[in-house]
Amino acid sequence: MRIRVISAIAYILFAPLIGGLLEGIDRKISARMQRRVGPPLLQPFYDLGKLLHKQVISVTNMQAFLLLSYLVFIMLTGVMLFSGMDILLCMFTLSTAAMFLYFAACITSSPYSTIGASRELIQIIAYEPAVLLTCVGFYLVSGSFRVSRIIDVNLSNLVYLPGVFIAFVFILTIKMRKSPFDISTAHHAHQEIIKGITSEMGALNLAIFTVTEWYENVFLLAVIALFIINKNPWSIVSALIVLAFVYFLEILIDNSSARMKYTHMLKMAWGVTLVLAGSNIWVLMLIK
Amino acid sequence: MAVIPLLICFPFLAAAVLLLSKNGGLRDLVSYLGAVVIMCLTGALWVAWIGSGSRPIDLYYNTEIADHVIFGAEIFMMCLVTFLCFKYGYKRVSLLSIIPTVIISVTEFAVPHRPRTAHIFLDRLSMMMCLIIAIIGGLIIIYAVGYMSGYHMHHKEVKNRSNYFLALLFVFMGAMFGFVLAESLIWLFFFWECTSVCSFLLIGYTRTEEAIKNSFRALWMNLFGGLGLSVGIFYFAYYVGTLSLRTFINAGVNGNPYALLPVALMAFAALTKSAQLPFSTWLLGAMVAPTPSSALLHSATMVKAGIYILLRLSPAMSGTVTGTMVSMIGGFTFFVASFMAIAQSDAKRVLAMSTVSNLGLMVACAGSGTPETVWAGVFLMIFHAVSKSLLFLDVGATENSIHSRDIEDMHGMIYFLPKLAVPMFIGIAGMFLAPFGMLISKWAALRAAVDEKNLVMLLFIAFGSATTSFYWSKWMGKIISHPHALTQVKDITRKNEMISMVIQAVMMVVLCMLFPFISGIYVDPMLFEMFGTSGQVLSPGLLVMLSIIILFVFAIPPVFYLYSSKIHTNRKLSYMGGINAGDDSCFIDSFGEEKRLWLSNYYFANRIGIRKIMFPCQLVTTAILIAMFCIILGVLLK
Numbered sequence: 001m002r003i004r005v006i007s008a009i010a011y012i013l014f015a016p017l018i019g020g021l022l023e024g025i026d027r028k029i030s031a032r033m034q035r036r037v038g039p040p041l042l043q044p045f046y047d048l049g050k051l052l053h054k055q056v057i058s059v060t061n062m063q064a065f066l067l068l069s070y071l072v073f074i075m076l077t078g079v080m081l082f083s084g085m086d087i088l089l090c091m092f093t094l095s096t097a098a099m100f101l102y103f104a105a106c107i108t109s110s111p112y113s114t115i116g117a118s119r120e121l122i123q124i125i126a127y128e129p130a131v132l133l134t135c136v137g138f139y140l141v142s143g144s145f146r147v148s149r150i151i152d153v154n155l156s157n158l159v160y161l162p163g164v165f166i167a168f169v170f171i172l173t174i175k176m177r178k179s180p181f182d183i184s185t186a187h188h189a190h191q192e193i194i195k196g197i198t199s200e201m202g203a204l205n206l207a208i209f210t211v212t213e214w215y216e217n218v219f220l221l222a223v224i225a226l227f228i229i230n231k232n233p234w235s236i237v238s239a240l241i242v243l244a245f246v247y248f249l250e251i252l253i254d255n256s257s258a259r260m261k262y263t264h265m266l267k268m269a270w271g272v273t274l275v276l277a278g279s280n281i282w283v284l285m286l287i288k
Numbered sequence: 289m290a291v292i293p294l295l296i297c298f299p300f301l302a303a304a305v306l307l308l309s310k311n312g313g314l315r316d317l318v319s320y321l322g323a324v325v326i327m328c329l330t331g332a333l334w335v336a337w338i339g340s341g342s343r344p345i346d347l348y349y350n351t352e353i354a355d356h357v358i359f360g361a362e363i364f365m366m367c368l369v370t371f372l373c374f375k376y377g378y379k380r381v382s383l384l385s386i387i388p389t390v391i392i393s394v395t396e397f398a399v400p401h402r403p404r405t406a407h408i409f410l411d412r413l414s415m416m417m418c419l420i421i422a423i424i425g426g427l428i429i430i431y432a433v434g435y436m437s438g439y440h441m442h443h444k445e446v447k448n449r450s451n452y453f454l455a456l457l458f459v460f461m462g463a464m465f466g467f468v469l470a471e472s473l474i475w476l477f478f479f480w481e482c483t484s485v486c487s488f489l490l491i492g493y494t495r496t497e498e499a500i501k502n503s504f505r506a507l508w509m510n511l512f513g514g515l516g517l518s519v520g521i522f523y524f525a526y527y528v529g530t531l532s533l534r535t536f537i538n539a540g541v542n543g544n545p546y547a548l549l550p551v552a553l554m555a556f557a558a559l560t561k562s563a564q565l566p567f568s569t570w571l572l573g574a575m576v577a578p579t580p581s582s583a584l585l586h587s588a589t590m591v592k593a594g595i596y597i598l599l600r601l602s603p604a605m606s607g608t609v610t611g612t613m614v615s616m617i618g619g620f621t622f623f624v625a626s627f628m629a630i631a632q633s634d635a636k637r638v639l640a641m642s643t644v645s646n647l648g649l650m651v652a653c654a655g656s657g658t659p660e661t662v663w664a665g666v667f668l669m670i671f672h673a674v675s676k677s678l679l680f681l682d683v684g685a686t687e688n689s690i691h692s693r694d695i696e697d698m699h700g701m702i703y704f705l706p707k708l709a710v711p712m713f714i715g716i717a718g719m720f721l722a723p724f725g726m727l728i729s730k731w732a733a734l735r736a737a738v739d740e741k742n743l744v745m746l747l748f749i750a751f752g753s754a755t756t757s758f759y760w761s762k763w764m765g766k767i768i769s770h771p772h773a774l775t776q777v778k779d780i781t782r783k784n785e786m787i788s789m790v791i792q793a794v795m796m797v798v799l800c801m802l803f804p805f806i807s808g809i810y811v812d813p814m815l816f817e818m819f820g821t822s823g824q825v826l827s828p829g830l831l832v833m834l835s836i837i838i839l840f841v842f843a844i845p846p847v848f849y850l851y852s853s854k855i856h857t858n859r860k861l862s863y864m865g866g867i868n869a870g871d872d873s874c875f876i877d878s879f880g881e882e883k884r885l886w887l888s889n890y891y892f893a894n895r896i897g898i899r900k901i902m903f904p905c906q907l908v909t910t911a912i913l914i915a916m917f918c919i920i921l922g923v924l925l926k
Contacts, residue, residue: 058858058860059859111885125755
């Protein structure tokens, strides 16, 4: 019980730090891949500090409260995961949080923001089945949706769930809004929809969005870690290695691919989910 | 328990008074009173039932007079349908009314059976249905009184027969009460046909060409289901010699071979009534009728009759071919209907497709026939009833005010019709956001699909839930967006309409807050009654989690709303690449002229529209149905 409370509190306190650092590393590695020097490692934090000191400018003052709700629901999702609760309900809370982001973008009625928001919804359709099937996969292996039971296995979940793992890593690119699936917003300039879903977010609002993204990324990486962690405490180390590898892979894909049309994204994501995760679960159902 | 005959007969009585009364004050008064009295009678029934220990009760063994009345009414109904069929040139449809009536009469008088069985049966499931019918149905009638006067002011071309319309609503409710309380299969069939005919008359209310065509489509599909039901009843009575619903279900549970075919036929009938594929088109056509009738068909009555009977049958369907096939059809309908809902921009059509889709999930749950899935099905049904009725009524009121029911025209509704936008928002939120009914039911359905190792079902739910959230959230986004132009819209919603909607919105919120509690004290014992096994679907850990989510959902947004209204914000125009004309509603085009900005959602109508995918889907489901009956006949003939 105590370890659950501690890890939940640790998530609230350190997730933004880790998320920010990850973004710093991301920028640095991306820059090196493009033969640039890149910003300092702590640049995301400097940016955040600057955003917080700016005057709040917004199209509608309803946006701040929706974004704050978005933040809190993402935090709640993470807290639930880290305190070992039901992963399926975690994911449902996550989708409720995503709704708040959608509202915060389309409430402005700004053309770029609205188109970004609509595309965000399509991204949600694209990744949701894989997310649900991941939970189901864990359930099949460990017999429970509870995170505390999922990691309490002799052999890492990955052994039974290779297909589900690949499907989840695939949709991770969509979830992290990285190229080629950065269709609702992008971390790079020169997009045809400006900044998409974040077009009308400035100062405090953008800061909230950024922090929430950090929280969310840490949460998503934690789900990846669930594939690796088992009863053996050393598995945490291997989980960290896998996470580093996955994150590097995301950066590599981000830098080496061009944005796709949403129809392609939808077809690919569903195809991968159906074929890899679906067949993986089918096999599990047969042998378990 | 003298209140039961009163509960069933009173709506018919109210309908008769309404038919005789002229339009005007008396009509309104009778309708209001009738609705309130029905709610009170249901309350009285609940009190009496709880007073007797809230156990299952058998009632009315000797009902000779009532039997005669029902037989007479059945003959009358057959004559009425035959007359209308001949009048409007659908002669063949009349056969679907005549044949079942003949079959049932033969069953009642010619087939030897034990006559002295109970005719009325009360248990938790039927009591819950009564509550849904009385409250939702009553509120819809209260709404309808005001709505119909407004309707006839706008639609001068339609002859004002609103007393007839209201009378039909009452008959419908009476039939539903009879249906959910019936233990005798003969009675069950009568009330079943009654709802079919009522819906037919309601859909044809406006007597336009389209209305008549759609009403006959609804009629033949539902009567076709009725035909299946009557054959099933005849078969069971002929071989087993009883007309008791519970004996029938127990026979199914115990694997009596004579119950195999009747269970399948009854499930088939339920599929037609709850508008599953391939029979979904009648529910879409039902929208031509005035809004209250759609609300009633979609929420408290009609489609729920199908779900009710499937839930009743679910212990008997558990693990059988019928169960598997029914849940297959349900899962498939859930998935493809949610696609079709995405492609609609007409609010009523979205609601109709989403009803079909959600019913699919309920059918799938009932077909799986485990306590968990039935639990999920029951909660889906409760939430769906409240939310759909609220949404239909709200869309109807909105249509009266903005003269459109296109979701695109609801852009910024929260600014120009706040009183209607808030209930609409609550209704939609209740359908799919965490932690509300829909989601938690999906949770249970997913787990059950995994436990049963039903991969196809699992995939339907996983993919279907993604598409479901798409059409709801894009609608919600429309409501709360900043309006395109600050036009003044006059809210002409009447007071009674508003009262009805506010009560339902409040009910929705209260249900969301209390449902873990309802699950513990009511639904779990109900499952015990049905399956004989006790179990808690919501584990304590889950309950804690749910309570936390509920607390957050109701506390966080309001707190932040208050907080953020204090942040000093510098309001600016939205970014349009530097060509904002100055008021966020126009931009400067390449000719230097102002052009109005118009934002629209994605629909993909030419990819996944009803025209495009309805027919193939109907073929697939028809094939499943045929396969189901072939397998069952094969087993029987072996």
